[in-house]
Amino acid sequence: MPTIITCFKWVIDEAYIRRGSSGDLDFSAVDYKISDYDRNAIEEAVKLKAVHGGTVASLTVGVPEATKGIKDSLSRGPDKAFFAADASFNNLEPSQTASLLAAVIRSFITPYDLILCGEGSSDLYTQQVGPRLAEILQIPSISFVQKVELKDGKVVAERRVEEGVEVVEAPLPALVTVLPDINVPRIPGVKDTLMASKKPVVTIKKEDLPPFPAPCLETVEMKAAKMDRSCEKFGTDAAEIARFVDVLRKKALI
Amino acid sequence: MSGIWIIAEKKEHALELLTIGRVLAAQMETKLSAFLWKDQNVPEDYIACGADEIMLAAPGSEGQSLDAFIPVIAAEAENNHPDAILFAATARCRDLAARVASRMNTGLCSSCTSVAYDAADRTIKMERLAYGGAAVQKVICKTRPVMVTIPPGTFEQAKAEAGRTGIQRELSTPAPSVLKVIEKKTKVRETKDITESRVIVAVGRGFDKKEDLDLARKLACALGGEIGCTRPISEENHWLPEELCIGLSGVQVKPDFYLGLGVSGQVQHATGIRQAKVVAAVNKDENAPIFSVADFGIVGNLYDVVPKLLEALKRV
Numbered sequence: 001m002p003t004i005i006t007c008f009k010w011v012i013d014e015a016y017i018r019r020g021s022s023g024d025l026d027f028s029a030v031d032y033k034i035s036d037y038d039r040n041a042i043e044e045a046v047k048l049k050a051v052h053g054g055t056v057a058s059l060t061v062g063v064p065e066a067t068k069g070i071k072d073s074l075s076r077g078p079d080k081a082f083f084a085a086d087a088s089f090n091n092l093e094p095s096q097t098a099s100l101l102a103a104v105i106r107s108f109i110t111p112y113d114l115i116l117c118g119e120g121s122s123d124l125y126t127q128q129v130g131p132r133l134a135e136i137l138q139i140p141s142i143s144f145v146q147k148v149e150l151k152d153g154k155v156v157a158e159r160r161v162e163e164g165v166e167v168v169e170a171p172l173p174a175l176v177t178v179l180p181d182i183n184v185p186r187i188p189g190v191k192d193t194l195m196a197s198k199k200p201v202v203t204i205k206k207e208d209l210p211p212f213p214a215p216c217l218e219t220v221e222m223k224a225a226k227m228d229r230s231c232e233k234f235g236t237d238a239a240e241i242a243r244f245v246d247v248l249r250k251k252a253l254i
Numbered sequence: 255m256s257g258i259w260i261i262a263e264k265k266e267h268a269l270e271l272l273t274i275g276r277v278l279a280a281q282m283e284t285k286l287s288a289f290l291w292k293d294q295n296v297p298e299d300y301i302a303c304g305a306d307e308i309m310l311a312a313p314g315s316e317g318q319s320l321d322a323f324i325p326v327i328a329a330e331a332e333n334n335h336p337d338a339i340l341f342a343a344t345a346r347c348r349d350l351a352a353r354v355a356s357r358m359n360t361g362l363c364s365s366c367t368s369v370a371y372d373a374a375d376r377t378i379k380m381e382r383l384a385y386g387g388a389a390v391q392k393v394i395c396k397t398r399p400v401m402v403t404i405p406p407g408t409f410e411q412a413k414a415e416a417g418r419t420g421i422q423r424e425l426s427t428p429a430p431s432v433l434k435v436i437e438k439k440t441k442v443r444e445t446k447d448i449t450e451s452r453v454i455v456a457v458g459r460g461f462d463k464k465e466d467l468d469l470a471r472k473l474a475c476a477l478g479g480e481i482g483c484t485r486p487i488s489e490e491n492h493w494l495p496e497e498l499c500i501g502l503s504g505v506q507v508k509p510d511f512y513l514g515l516g517v518s519g520q521v522q523h524a525t526g527i528r529q530a531k532v533v534a535a536v537n538k539d540e541n542a543p544i545f546s547v548a549d550f551g552i553v554g555n556l557y558d559v560v561p562k563l564l565e566a567l568k569r570v
């Protein structure tokens with residue numbers, strides 16, 4: 001019966017980021033969430049378990065505050081969670097994240113059969129951590145997957161590429177990154193949340209892991225993107241629609 | 255040794271990378287090399303378009319996956335020490351780039367919107383979007399080679415120049431990878447490329463059912479434009495093909511006029527319409543984020559507003 005690891009990132013909800021007066025990013029009103037597509041990864045892991053049995057472990061590397069994310073992940077169905085937590089695990093660069101995830105998996109969750117990741121994280125969306133992790137672990141990886149099955153010790157996946165769809169097969173253990181259309185993630189209920197608090201969580205400290213590499217990439221600037229629009233509003237009665245059409249005509253758009 | 259390398263599966267993408275590669279190679283006073291899968295494209299074409307050297311890789315055998323070339327590329331890079339490797343940000347190449355970068359313990363800047371050499375501090379500065387497009391992140395890579403993926407459409411395609419010469423060399427044939435492509439379901443592109451459209455009517459989840467998109471089509475037709483969509487419409491509902499999805503994970507458009515119907519305007523979508531000259535939207539929720547990124551917004555039900563707009567346009 002397979003052991004499935006599903007990696008998720010606890011991220012700032014980008015919908016709450018504001019543009020500060022000097023073009024900086026204003027994080028004062030932000031909330032956090034499980035990165036959108038990681039919810040699909042967790043759901044898929046739980047669905048595979050429903051077919052094949054086995055266990056599902058959720059895994060994240062992050063700051064101690066991400067413990068809320070651990071609870072959230074467990075309320076979505078995994079059996080247990082692994083949490084590599086340290087205040088310095090903030091603003092990690094993809095090479096560092098992959099290296100930390102690999103270290104945790106090697107020391108604490110081996111053997112395993114399948115690792116699931118999201119197609120990309122909602123904050124950085126580098127689409128790297130999955131394939132990098134697979135490279136470090138020296139296992140095959142399949143990205144941009146819209147359908148996944150386990151069959152006779154293999155993973156068979158439909159990968160979406162520019163020309164269409166490729167059906168790809170790899171021996172286990174393997175890593176798969178999922179697209180958002182692979183499933184509809186569940187919305188946990190009160191019971192799920194209660195059950196989640198009873199599930200085991202393995203917290204791993206920085207000291208328990210080999211030293212992780214210095215960042216390769218350095219962010220030299222992070223500015224709010226600009227979008228200057230006139231934001232004029234119109235109603236729906238005949239006069240307003242006529243005024244709208246008139247504006248378009250004056251702009252020579254029609 | 256040093257150099258700028260480009261890696262793309264398709265010629266049109268390689269030509270875009272040659273454009274930016276040429277600029278970097280000139281500024282950094284180094285040569286430009288292109289990785290090319292034999293039998294797929296003509297090396298001489300790449301040389302005419304700016305490559306000084308072609309690295310010829312064995313053609314991928316039937317069912318072979320690109321990841322078989324990870325060791326080949328990494329070994330070449332370890333022997334030749336390129337300054338930078340530019341990949342086309344297509345699905346397979348993004349994957350390849352991430353694995354090669356990991357193998358070489360170097361940084362990879364994904365989906366770069368700009369790549370520029372700064373002669374003052376001799377670094378390559380790269381820009382990309384973060385937080386769904388709410389932010390522009392500028393990065394440098396402190397390790398070598400600097401690796402980058404560049405979305406198709408970011409640069410112009412290089413043009414052939416007469417009289418250019420270059421060298422060609424063959425790379426070793428890789429061992430087959432354990433990953434096998436067992437079936438390919440190719441789709442035919444049925445829509446126009448909306449990145450060139452002058453007018454775009456974008457549809458979002460405000461539409462109740464697929465048939466209702468006819469309303470948007472009619473409006474697009476009246477305005478002389480095409481339709482585009484949000485990711486849920488293409489990805490979750492499969493009402494329209496993915497190439498019509500506008501935004502962070504879709505295409506960037508630059509029409510004179512963009513009109514969003516039932517589109518909430520979350521940042522991942524809004525970032526794709528930043529270059530539109532005029533943005534308008536119809537949404538029944540007056541607090542929808544689309545209104546803060548639109549020039550003209552109609553607060554109302556699209557099923558009520560669109561027929562009225564069609565009527566009004568008839569009278570123009």
Ligand SMILES: Cc1cc2nc3c(=O)[nH]c(=O)nc-3n(C[C@H](O)[C@H](O)[C@H](O)COP(=O)(O)OP(=O)(O)OC[C@H]3O[C@@H](n4cnc5c(N)ncnc54)[C@H](O)[C@@H]3O)c2cc1C
Pocket residue numbers: 036037120121122125386457458459460461483484485486487499500501502503504505515516517518519520521522523526536537538539542554555556557
């Ligand atoms: C990493 C990442 C990448 C993404 N990339 C993209 C991308 O490239 N492109 C993209 O589009 N999205 C992308 N998304 C998804 C994005 O965050 C939003 O979920 C999506 O854009 C919302 O689509 P929507 O506006 O169609 O739907 P909703 O957000 O559901 O909005 C529907 C809107 O319609 C309005 N409405 C409902 N009924 C009516 C009516 N009758 N008349 C008028 N208005 C009505 C509602 O008020 C609402 O504002 C990405 C997300 C992530 C996490």
Ligand SMILES: Nc1ncnc2c1ncn2[C@@H]1O[C@H](COP(=O)(O)O)[C@@H](O)[C@H]1O
Pocket residue numbers: 007008009010035037038041059060061062094097101116117118119120121122124125126127128129130
């Ligand atoms: N800090 C993290 N902890 C666990 N998984 C992560 C972390 N960061 C990224 N991932 C995984 O890697 C995927 C791709 O992230 P990214 O490369 O940042 O786009 C995410 O969808 C997650 O599945």
